[in-house]
Amino acid sequence: MAEANEILQLGIEAARDGNREEARNLFTLLTKQDPQNIQAWLWLAGVSDNPKLRRDALERAIAIDPNNEMALRGLRALGADRPSIVDRGRNAIRERTGSLLGRPSAANQRPSTPVQPAARPSRPAPVQTQQSTSSVMGEDELTAEFDAFAEEYDDEPRGPTPLMWGVLGALALLLVVFLASQFFGNGTATMLPANLFGATSADTTPTADPAMTATALATMTPAGTPTATPPPVMLLNRDATLTQDGWEYGLYPDPNVINGPISLAGIPPTGTYVIVLVTVANNTGTSQPLPANFLTLLDDQGRRYDVNVERSMKVYDNAPGSASDLGISNNVEPNGVKTSIVLIYDVNLDATNLRMYGGSNLSQGWVITDKVQ
């Protein structure tokens, strides 16, 4: 499972970088490995250039979760007629009913088919009812419930919506949900926003594509989840740079994060070492080192990590000019030239969603890693 998450993230990064073919291969691999991986299907739909493949992927997602808003929306945007969506849901319900009544399900007969008992996590009240009375609920009742859902769907105003409008509508919804979660502190800042926003300090226009949209809803933390710290207003793309106090700063192009059981001159970490390679440009007019506490990490648990200067210098001194242009204690010339610096942080093992911020600017930062082990 951990591997699958790694590959999902790898695919997301490939999609974000515009490498759709690699992303398609990675998401396809994931769906081969686990046909129930709904996120992989949604992302696969997002990076598919072929409308038929996109539709197929969305229908597989619907088969797994008949109420998946993103898949329903995507199918609608593709102009899918209501019966085809409804039939998918009906089939999923029949599968569920069959298993409840002890009948062999089609999924059991055909292991490669991803249809499984329908789970309906997105409708809290009905789900509770279904689960608590599942042993006495018959196929007709479940089908009726699905029909009620279909009627709700019918009541929604729909016109001849072109694909573009559908995508833009989904984007707008996504932005509203995301911004609301940020401002009201109801959602945790996962690595997702970094994928959503290809923003730089000069350009904060979201650059999401349908794939991003699909996964955004698929991975969004449920509203109301408390966070230890208020999430940042915006998480930046890895190639974005910011400027503060005369310092321009950003992440070094990939790979810029290494974590794990690294031995630094035999000094063990308290948690684990996280190595971050950054670029800075000194526009302060004075030759000076980057202030040691300028670039800090924060995790979802609300903990702040400052650079471990001694160990950062050990890494740099081990091969000066190799790991990075300069060490954290070296003077950076005030010539505005981007210079790489290797930074070592000692991070708690349970840290999640590690983010880096510069100076006092906690409103913009970068996701460093979603977890450190």
Next chain:
Amino acid sequence: MSDAEAQVLLKTVNRLYREGDHKRARALLEVLSDVYPDNPKVWSALATVAHDNDEMTHFLAKAAAAHRLSD
């Protein structure tokens, strides 16, 4: 996905490894070995990122077996 596409993903593994992202290179190889257990190249590649000798021996044995199957 065909074995040819597995070959494409092996190039991704190579890129990750060259970039120093050994963790994800290995993760991708492990998923590839799940989906393509009969592909000797996947097992050979896994042997190159093995954590220890026992693991390397295991992966090489898998590669040899897969190679025999493909003959």
